[in-house]
Amino acid sequence: MEGKKETISNYVCEILKNYSVERRNLLPVLREVQEKLGYLPVRAMEKVAEALGIPTVDVYGAATFFNLFRLSPPGKHQIKVCMGTACFMAGGQIALDSFERRLDVRTGETTPDGEFSLEEVACVGCCSLAPVVVVDDFVEGNVTPTRVDGILLSWDIGKKKQREQD
Numbered sequence: 833m834e835g836k837k838e839t840i841s842n843y844v845c846e847i848l849k850n851y852s853v854e855r856r857n858l859l860p861v862l863r864e865v866q867e868k869l870g871y872l873p874v875r876a877m878e879k880v881a882e883a884l885g886i887p888t889v890d891v892y893g894a895a896t897f898f899n900l901f902r903l904s905p906p907g908k909h910q911i912k913v914c915m916g917t918a919c920f921m922a923g924g925q926i927a928l929d930s931f932e933r934r935l936d937v938r939t940g941e942t943t944p945d946g947e948f949s950l951e952e953v954a955c956v957g958c959c960s961l962a963p964v965v966v967v968d969d970f971v972e973g974n975v976t977p978t979r980v981d982g983i984l985l986s987w988d989i990g991k992k993k994q995r996e997q998d
């Protein structure tokens with residue numbers, strides 16, 4: 833555990849070398865930390881706060897305010913629900929709510945088994961298929977609540993088949 837904390841601190845220190853000690857660097861630093869670690873661990877946010885001379889609560893505040901930041905590690909499979917204008921108008925929120933209900937997680941969270949993480953993203957460039965969901969690298973279009981069930985069922989079936997082959 834201690835080793836993991838140290839590794840996180842080392843990554844963050846490396847990233848911070850490229851930035852001056854100014855509050856305005858908070859978001860770019862957090863973005864880079866997330867790119868490196870896949871999410872923002874508490875230790876990383878504490879380190880950033882310390883290095884930029886910002887209260888830790890302000891760093892948490894920024895990390896939770898902007899939905900581009902993840903506070904938990906990404907799942908094995910990442911479900912990205914597009915909330916760009918076309919998708920939003922076509923029912924993106926309904927698709928997102930359906931995933932939240934089916935997986936029993938909120939947006940930005942990962943299922944307890946680490947299988948799926950759910951997030952909302954800006955336009956992914958397939959507006960004619962709205963509402964769009966990207967599961968790993970696979971684009972799903974016209975995602976209704978029934979389709980949400982189908983997507984998750986197909987992953988369950990795929991997993992079962994994989995287990996049978998192992």
Ligand code: FES
Nearest residue numbers: 914916919955958
């Ligand atoms: S708005 Fe969703 S793909 Fe463009």
